[in-house]
Structure formats: structure tokens, C-alpha cells
Amino acid sequence: MTRIITLLMFSGLPALSMTTCVDIDHTTVVYSDGSGKFVLSVTILDAKTKSNPDEGLAGLLGMCEGFSAISQPTIKKHGELETTTWTIYFQDINKFRVNDPEENRENLLSHTLTRKGAEATLVLRNGMITRMKKRAAEPLKQGEEDKASDDYYRFVLTLPGKIGKVEGWPAPKDRSVEMRLEDSLRFNARKGDAEARKRVDHLSDELKVTWTDADTAAKELETFKTEHAKAVEEWKKVEPRVRKLLESKKR
Numbered sequence: 637m638t639r640i641i642t643l644l645m646f647s648g649l650p651a652l653s654m655t656t657c658v659d660i661d662h663t664t665v666v667y668s669d670g671s672g673k674f675v676l677s678v679t680i681l682d683a684k685t686k687s688n689p690d691e692g693l694a695g696l697l698g699m700c701e702g703f704s705a706i707s708q709p710t711i712k713k714h715g716e717l718e719t720t721t722w723t724i725y726f727q728d729i730n731k732f733r734v735n736d737p738e739e740n741r742e743n744l745l746s747h748t749l750t751r752k753g754a755e756a757t758l759v760l761r762n763g764m765i766t767r768m769k770k771r772a773a774e775p776l777k778q779g780e781e782d783k784a785s786d787d788y789y790r791f792v793l794t795l796p797g798k799i800g801k802v803e804g805w806p807a808p809k810d811r812s813v814e815m816r817l818e819d820s821l822r823f824n825a826r827k828g829d830a831e832a833r834k835r836v837d838h839l840s841d842e843l844k845v846t847w848t849d850a851d852t853a854a855k856e857l858e859t860f861k862t863e864h865a866k867a868v869e870e871w872k873k874v875e876p877r878v879r880k881l882l883e884s885k886k887r
Contacts (some may be wrong), residue, residue, distance in 0.1 A: 638788070663792040666729055666758065667860050670749050670854040673733065674703075674724040674851030679717050692722065693874065694882040697743075699862070700724055706878075707872035725785065725867050726831045729758070736763075756801075757846045760793065765841040772825035787819040793845060796853040804840035813845050 659679040676696075689709050696706055707723040726732035734745040749756065768789075792814045799808040806815060817839075819861040824832035837876040 654716075658678075658787050658854055659790075660798055661699045661787070661792075663794060664729075664747075664760075665794045666749070666796060667857045668796045668849050669857060670729050670731055671699070671857075671860065671864065672725075673728045673860075673864075674726065674734075675721065677719050677721040677726065679719040681716055681718075690874070690878050690881050691876045692720065695884065696722060696724065697878055697882050698737045698885075699734055699816070701733050701735065702726055702728065705867040707867055707870070709849075723867070724863050737854060754848050755846060756795075756797075756849065758793065758795070758842060760840050760843045760845075762791070762843065764789065765817075768822055769836055769839055772822045772833075774826060775828065776826050785819045785823075789819075790814065790816040795845065795847045796856060797849040799845055799846040799847045801846040804845065805842035808845070811847070812852075813843075816841075 645821075650654045659678040664672060665675070679832055693774045695708055703724050703726045705725040707725075710721050712719045712721075725734075729747045729749050732747065733743055735743055736742040742763065743761070746761045748761075750757045751757075791813055794812045794832075796811070798810060799813065802808055802813055805813040821832055821835060
């Protein structure tokens, strides 16, 4: 997952380096009108150097498009680990994207939501899986070192109704689908482990899920609208300052 770590370095996370233990979780919560939130959590080991929270906001501002607000980060410590979490709000999941701030803004995450009668279908395109598959397919060269770690990348979709059909995902749990990829999978595939290679080959970077809205979906949407409106007002206060910081980094 070294490429993901590089991306997060751009986001100004404290004490992040290529040798730091990094676990990445993101959960996308979708409501019945296609609005929602993207909750990103990064857990690192031994975060001793603190940075300005605006650094992380500036990094996310540079990576994301089609959003309406980004929350201030929350930080939780558990033993030697520290988890930083941001919530990114959007009004239309079809327009929300996460891009690589480098390499011509290559897309890392995008979505297409469609409806047919009462049934809704969401397609998630995950460029980070594309990159991991490409890296895992490269055999170790003579003398090359590639060390396994216990880092992981986990992503979840939570939807406004019980899930019916999935493609590319593991079995759903009520309203959610989840995938977790260990860094050791890439390592073992590069070493030539047959089971690891088989699993990598079966990974898809385009994942589909279909559901029907629950009876509670309308009420849940109204509750979210209140949360969203508050987040937008808070973002308006900090966005000019954060954008100015982002522009200074581009120079």
C-alpha cells in the first residue's frame, strides 16, 4: 500500500513516512436521494510530530471534488496508535470523486448511482485496487526486497435499504458491504504464493451493489440534512483559509 501512504503524505498527516504503520479505512454512507458522506480514518503508529489540522484539510481539498464540506479532524489515541478521522459531505454521489493529486489527477474513487423503479444500483470504481493488482502482478526481481507488513486497506458502503445483489463484493451484511485488503496479500502474490495470486486475480476494481430503500429511508435522510447543513456552515468558515494553504503548496 505504499502508493496510498504517499498520497496521505500529501494530506499533511502527522509523522507519516514510508516506514510508518498505516491502516486506512473509509466508509461511504449513501442516503435515498444520493447525498451522503465519506468518512476517512487513518491509523498510524508513533505519531510524535504534530501538524496544523489545516494541512490535512488542504490535502483532502486537493484530492476531492464534488463535495460540499469537510469536517475538522478528530483524533483518537489507543495505546501506541493514533487514528485521525475526517468526514467529507456530498450532495450527489455521482459527482463525488477522490483523485490522485499528482499524475494528472488520476481517479482513485468514483461512483455511479442509478434507479429503476424501487430498485437502486451503485457502481464503485476503485483505482486503488487497480494499482494494488498491478503491483501484486510484478514478480520479485533478483535481489529486490519487498517487506510484508500488517497494514491494511478497508472500505465500506452503507446504503439506505437492505442489499439484494452484489458483484465484486463479499457477502453483504444487511445494509453494508465491506472489503478489507491486507498488505501481506500483495507481498505473498509477488513471492509467487498460488492462493494469494488467485485472490488478487479475482479482485475487481468495479464493484456493484443493488438495494431497495427501507421504510425508514426518508426519516434518515431528513436527519442527515440537518447534519449536512451544519457541516456546510462550519466549512464556510475554514474553507478560504484552507484553500489559501493548498494554493501555497502548489507554488
